[in-house]
Amino acid sequence: MFRGLRDRVERLAERLRGEVELDERRLSEILQEFELSLLESDVALSVAEEICQKLKETLTGRRVARREVEQVVRETLRSYLLELMSMPSESLEEKIRKKKEKPFVVMFVGVNGSGKTTTLAKIAHRLMNEGFSCVFAASDTYRAGAAEQLERHAERLGVRVVRHERLSDPAAVAYDAIAHARSRGKDVVLIDTAGRMETNVNLLEEMKKIARVAKPDLVLFVGDALTGNAAVEQAERFNRAVEIDGVVLTKADADAKGGTAISIVHAIRKPVLFLGTGQKYGDLEVFSPEKLVEAVVG
Ligand SMILES: Nc1nc2c(ncn2[C@@H]2O[C@H](COP(=O)(O)OP(=O)(O)O)[C@@H](O)[C@H]2O)c(=O)[nH]1
Ligand SMILES: [Mg+2]
Numbered sequence: 106m107f108r109g110l111r112d113r114v115e116r117l118a119e120r121l122r123g124e125v126e127l128d129e130r131r132l133s134e135i136l137q138e139f140e141l142s143l144l145e146s147d148v149a150l151s152v153a154e155e156i157c158q159k160l161k162e163t164l165t166g167r168r169v170a171r172r173e174v175e176q177v178v179r180e181t182l183r184s185y186l187l188e189l190m191s192m193p194s195e196s197l198e199e200k201i202r203k204k205k206e207k208p209f210v211v212m213f214v215g216v217n218g219s220g221k222t223t224t225l226a227k228i229a230h231r232l233m234n235e236g237f238s239c240v241f242a243a244s245d246t247y248r249a250g251a252a253e254q255l256e257r258h259a260e261r262l263g264v265r266v267v268r269h270e271r272l273s274d275p276a277a278v279a280y281d282a283i284a285h286a287r288s289r290g291k292d293v294v295l296i297d298t299a300g301r302m303e304t305n306v307n308l309l310e311e312m313k314k315i316a317r318v319a320k321p322d323l324v325l326f327v328g329d330a331l332t333g334n335a336a337v338e339q340a341e342r343f344n345r346a347v348e349i350d351g352v353v354l355t356k357a358d359a360d361a362k363g364g365t366a367i368s369i370v371h372a373i374r375k376p377v378l379f380l381g382t383g384q385k386y387g388d389l390e391v392f393s394p395e396k397l398v399e400a401v402v403g
Pocket of ligand 1: 215216217218219220221222223224300354355356357358359380381382383384388
């Protein structure tokens, strides 16, 4: 009886102070709006739902000033996303410096057209500016013209490419590139791979074989930021086949929203390292969680 009275008095006092308790009903209403805004930022539906469920769990029962309800939900979302996206990760350069014996091997995976080859060249450009020497492995032996495309980048950057003939074993190319780098004391081997979509099973088997042979220090998944859910599914599939260490999202110059990054990290819990922001070598940004969360949450 006293309990009931005390609750009533407490609620009255809250009302006088302009406070409300965040209960199920009130939260559902406001979280629906936040879910919509996540969807508008291209966050995948299942991910947006899960994030809002987490927010609900965190916030239920909290007492806040009536006019601050929205702000409290927004701040909670902001810190959730910041924590999600700020996975501890050394920079690529630190990782390379830390490895005792050369070369450091980076393998690029992703579907056709996602931007693997372009990203590989951008990263080589960046590493060479930092004083690292690079070798390319033309392990996309599948697509006609793939090795030539890589060679054009190599020529412009002044990098050696190891290539075999078309349709030869991509793992053997990677192996030779690593052997070449080892014998010449080169710092980094960057392995370009094929990304055909129509024969996924073969593709993933091929990726596994390259990874087995090359033992990459870093596997980067390259995804097109414009493809939303499709990029998330690809990331999950590649991650099951060869464990992904980090993500590069390309075409961020055409995608101001950033939800794809949130969905991928939510799905595979691997950090986004870079964003591709154009077609030039310099168009590669170190990913900033703060900037992304600002764009999504405001
Ligand atoms: N706008 C833009 N285009 C990009 C970016 N990265 C790659 N591309 C373009 O996307 C297309 C496919 O890139 P490519 O590297 O060949 O993809 P791959 O098949 O995965 O090797 C090319 O026309 C690239 O110039 C980027 O960050 N921004
Ligand atoms: Mg390519």
